[in-house]
Amino acid sequence: MNEKNQMNVVGFFEGFPIENEASFIDDYSSVPIPGASDILIKVKAVSINPVDSKLRLTTKKQNQLRILGFDGVGEVVSVGEKVSKFAVGDRVFYAGTTKRAGSNQEFQLVNEGIAALAPSNLKDEEAASLPLTALTAYELLFEKFKLIPKENANKGKSILVINGAGGVGSILTQLAHWAGMTVFATASPKNVDWLKSNGVNHPLDYHQDLKQSIEKTGTHTIDYIAVLFNIQPYFDTIAELVTPFGHVGTIVGLDEKLDIGILKNKSVSFDWEYMFAKTDFDYKIETQGEALATISHLAETGKIRATVGKLYANGINAANLKKATADVEAGHMRGKVVVSGPFNGEPEEKGDSGTV
Numbered sequence: 001m002n003e004k005n006q007m008n009v010v011g012f013f014e015g016f017p018i019e020n021e022a023s024f025i026d027d028y029s030s031v032p033i034p035g036a037s038d039i040l041i042k043v044k045a046v047s048i049n050p051v052d053s054k055l056r057l058t059t060k061k062q063n064q065l066r067i068l069g070f071d072g073v074g075e076v077v078s079v080g081e082k083v084s085k086f087a088v089g090d091r092v093f094y095a096g097t098t099k100r101a102g103s104n105q106e107f108q109l110v111n112e113g114i115a116a117l118a119p120s121n122l123k124d125e126e127a128a129s130l131p132l133t134a135l136t137a138y139e140l141l142f143e144k145f146k147l148i149p150k151e152n153a154n155k156g157k158s159i160l161v162i163n164g165a166g167g168v169g170s171i172l173t174q175l176a177h178w179a180g181m182t183v184f185a186t187a188s189p190k191n192v193d194w195l196k197s198n199g200v201n202h203p204l205d206y207h208q209d210l211k212q213s214i215e216k217t218g219t220h221t222i223d224y225i226a227v228l229f230n231i232q233p234y235f236d237t238i239a240e241l242v243t244p245f246g247h248v249g250t251i252v253g254l255d256e257k258l259d260i261g262i263l264k265n266k267s268v269s270f271d272w273e274y275m276f277a278k279t280d281f282d283y284k285i286e287t288q289g290e291a292l293a294t295i296s297h298l299a300e301t302g303k304i305r306a307t308v309g310k311l312y313a314n315g316i317n318a319a320n321l322k323k324a325t326a327d328v329e330a331g332h333m334r335g336k337v338v339v340s341g342p343f344n345g346e347p348e349e350k351g352d353s354g355t356v
Helices: 052-058 124-128 131-144 167-178 190-197 210-215 232-242 261-264 287-298 319-330
Strands: 004-013 024-029 036-047 071-079 091-094 109-111 115-117 158-162 182-187 202-205 222-227 242-250 267-272 306-312 336-340
Touching: 004 052, 024 052, 036 091, 036 306, 036 319, 052 131, 071 109, 071 124, 071 131, 071 267, 091 287, 109 115, 115 124, 124 306, 131 242, 131 267, 131 287, 167 182, 182 190, 190 202, 190 222, 202 210, 210 232, 232 261, 242 261, 306 319, 319 336
Parallel strands: 158 182, 158 222, 182 202, 222 242, 242 267, 306 336
Antiparallel strands: 004 024, 036 071, 036 109, 036 336, 071 091, 091 115
C-alpha cells in the first residue's frame, strides 16, 4: 500500500490447513499508533515457529483479520512518550506476544521492554532467526534450570538435548556450550556436522537406543535434560538417565498424562518453559529484553551464531509465508525458516525461494 497511513499485512480469518488458499491472505490495514511504552517498527524480516501453526489452526472463523508472526527484526520509526530504551532509527529484534498483532505486518507495535538492539554484525534475516528460540533456550537454561548465565560458569555439568537440530535446539546447545557444559544432543545422522557447529560435544543418532548411545561415551547419568519434542516416548529412559537432584525440562505440551512421580525418589525437578508466559501474564516482561540484549552481545562477539536453515528473501507476503510455514509443519527443518524483504503483497508475480 502506498496510501498514507495504510500498510500491507498478511493474515487470515479462519484457521485453515496450510494447503488452503485462505490459510494466509494479503491485505492492508491502518498503521497503528504507539502507546506510551510502545515502539513502532518497520518490519524487515520474520521467522516461522511451530507456535504460529498451533495458533493459526486453532483460530475459529472471525470477522477481523488475525495477524500472527512472532520473531521480527526492523527499524524503529516512532516511539511512545514513555519510551526510554530506543530512539527512531534503531534496529531492533524481538519475539512479540500472543496478545497483539504480530510481525506479519509492515508496521508493528511492540512494548519496548521485550525488544533489544539487534546484533550489529548480523543481517536482518540472521537476526530474525534468533529471538523466540533464543529466549526459550535462555529461560529454560538460566531461569528454570538455574544454571549460571556466564561463559564457562557451569563446567563439570552435563546436558542432554532431545531434538538438538531444531529451532530451539540449535540455539540451546550453543548457549549450553558457552556456559561451560558438556553437551549431548539427538538428531538424524545427516545433522551431525550441524550439531557440532552448534557446540554439541556428543551428537547422538535419534534412531538408536538413547541410553546405550550415551553409555558408549563413558557417561551414565546426565545432570540436565531438555526435551524439545514430545516427551512421552522418552520419559522412562530419561527417568533412568537423569542424575539425582537433576532437572528435566520440556517446551512441548502433553497429549496424555505423564507420570512424573517416577522422578520423585531421585529428587528430580520437572520444569516447563513457555516463552509467552511472561507477556501473557505481564510477568517481568522486561527480562526478555534484557535476555535478548545478552543474546545480541553473544552474537556480536562470536559466541553464538544465527540458525537460519532456509530463507525466502523475495518479499513478505502470503505466498512466501505459506511456503515457509509448510516447511516448518513438515517437521524436518534444521534451524529456522526465515522470510524477508518488502511487504509486496503480490506473490503471484514473484520468484521462488532460495536456501542458505
